[in-house]
Amino acid sequence: MTTKIKWADRVPQEKIRALYKSDAKNFQDSELADEVGCGFYARAESIVKVNRAHNTATAECPNCGADVVCGANLYACECGWNMTAKDYHDTYRKKQLVGGMYVFAKKFMSDWEHAGGDYSKKMLAIDSLIHEFHWHMDRFVTRPVAINFIEGKLASVWNLIIELAGYSKETYKEKMESWLKKSKDTPWLRELIEKGSLHYALLP
């Protein structure tokens, strides 16, 4: 019986950066696109499953794949697998898998499934997810959702997203001003700015 629950890791920054660099040179590296896309897909799948368990107390059985509803603080599947609600919670605690970002995860999964074997469509799916991260960073005061999908500390993930946007220096200055305004009510953003952790690098 398979009883081990394993959640997908976040996607390494260097893979994403390498993909964008090769794409910018009009080189269609399908293998790299698959590595990044499948990485995001696995992570998105984990996010969707964890949020469903977290919000509706319905887990997927690691042994047979059936939906198991928690009863009396226990997940008990007909196939024999069981786990206490606390132990199940411990499998995803502090792994940045819980939150509203499951909406982005679901959308990416659908985009990726529809991309099939087409490099351009795969790239569109990935870029659309990266774009959602931007959109979220511009509009919300909560921690950027990119951190739930991409490896690294908050500041480095933030910087990567900015780098991928390819803003001109002028646009970046404008953005920084709006973040500065926003940071008055956003302790984590204020901290990043005060520490000088946010920087800007153009892709070569």
Ligand SMILES: [Zn+2]
């Ligand atoms: Zn089962």
